[in-house]
Amino acid sequence: MRIAHVLNHTERLNGHVHAAVDLACAQAALGHEVSVVSRGGSFDALLKANGVETIQIDQRRRPLVALTAAVELTKLMRRFDIAHAHMMTSALLCYPACKIAGVPLVTTVHNAFERSSIAMAVGTRVIAVSAAVARLMKERGVPASRLRVVLNGTIGSRRHADLSEPPIALGSPSILSVGGLHPRKGIPDLLKAFEIVNATIHGARLHIVGEGPYGAQYRSIAAAMPCASSITFHGPQEDPRPWFKGADVFVFPSHAEPAGLVLSEACEAGCAIVASNVDGIPEMLDDGRAGILVPPKNPALLAKALIELLTTPNALAEGKKHALANRYRMSLDRVVRETLDVYNECLPAYVPGAVKV
Known part of the structure; x- marks a missing residue:
């Protein structure tokens, strides 16, 4: 599967980034073609070392920058089977790009306590990192048919390879x-x-x-x-x-x-x-x-x-x-497995109960 993870940056700043980096590295280890699209950051070396392509597109909330990012994302999305946005700006920029390219967009809601997290509802599927987050997003109007829960987990992360x-x-x-x-x-x-x-x-x-x-x-x-x-x-x-x-x-x-x-x-x-x-x-x-x-x-x-x-x-x-x-x-293995299940739901050839890609 060709997967694009889209987020604002790859700096060691918050759980959004850590979760996306964990997922990208683990998916690449399973043989998927994985790219991370962001303006870059301190995790880029780790991503490259784990076989993840890094593509730099500045997605900051500035009119000209955002417009340029939208154009670049539209050109880029045709390369992928799935786009996965982890931040609100990235989700909003990816939405028209994915529509034009005919690529399903999956979003993950990390901080539902922020009212602006409703922006993540643009996803074909909306992943909530806990059932509590899913309930809150449902109350805000996201249909249950598009919500999926994948509980966070980091054990097995490539960010912390040395256990000794x-x-x-x-x-x-x-x-x-x-x-x-x-x-x-x-x-x-x-x-x-x-x-x-x-x-x-x-x-x-x-x-x-x-x-x-x-x-x-x-x-x-x-x-x-x-x-x-x-x-x-x-x-x-x-x-x-x-x-x-x-x-x-x-x-x-x-x-x-x-x-x-x-x-x-x-x-x-x-x-x-x-x-x-x-x-x-x-x-x-x-x-x-x-x-x-x-x-x-x-x-x-x-x-x-x-x-x-x-x-x-x-x-x-x-x-x-x-x-x-x-x-x-x-375990991160569980997170990866459940996330791939969500991706497969979005693909045209998906058959419920069939062997997953």
């Missing part, structure tokens, strides 16, 4: 957070919760990996807390898995989260998990069997869950075991 890297020494008891430093991720809630935990559990430490526009503000908040010496901001890390391996508990206190990729990385490392019971997080954690779910925006209950996990005999070991068991649901 040793754990980061974080000590014990250690609590880890990995993600962007902005309000949606709930870092202020985590800081408040950790203040309670630190006052209860001697030696508890909080490690925060990631960066974002609110990084300076969150560091300032932490510096003014009584437990400031027990909180460390480590900045962004290219591969978070050694951090998961070195931590006792991974905390994911998001206020909104379609299906965070870091949850599958935490499961792969066998790190016990406490996360917000919101959006796609329960699905990623097998409805709470692979991690403890707490209400979002509630530092007191988050602290209570962490204290119980860290002080109840065998609770931490059980939490790690259940997270590790969930890794089979989080």
Whole structure:
């Protein structure tokens, strides 16, 4: 199959890009002819090393740039059997190009909490990264007949090929957070919760990996807390898995989260998990069997869950075991297989129940 993944860029900035890169590399490994169309970025070398063609088309939201991109995409799409858009601008630019070329367009909705995500409804099929995202898109008017759910999963990603890297020494008891430093991720809630935990559990430490526009503000908040010496901001890390391996508990206190990729990385490392019971997080954690779910925006209950996990005999070991068991649901192989099924639905020769391409 000739597949074109279309996105704004290939920089190491967000889950949209990571998911698209994972998918492209894995599809190429299966023998498909795969191209990534973007303005380029830091993942281009990895894509080329995995047999994925990179095609540079600037898709920024500037009138002349967008018009040029639309023309170039229209010429390009005739080369492919399927186009797969992962960002809103790319989807809107691909839609007329695919119509003219007669190529089905598949879109993936990553951030349904953004109202503008309705733009992804232009797809022949619209992939939601969790059932929660699918429900929201259906409420916004996307027909169920065009919606398909492919739950996120990263285990087996070519982005992290080396599994032998040793754990980061974080000590014990250690609590880890990995993600962007902005309000949606709930870092202020985590800081408040950790203040309670630190006052209860001697030696508890909080490690925060990631960066974002609110990084300076969150560091300032932490510096003014009584437990400031027990909180460390480590900045962004290219591969978070050694951090998961070195931590006792991974905390994911998001206020909104379609299906965070870091949850599958935490499961792969066998790190016990406490996360917000919101959006796609329960699905990623097998409805709470692979991690403890707490209400979002509630530092007191988050602290209570962490204290119980860290002080109840065998609770931490059980939490790690259940997270590790969930890794089979989080495989990239499953994501690729289910995505190819969606592609096949869009092709003229598709027969339900037949052997897939």
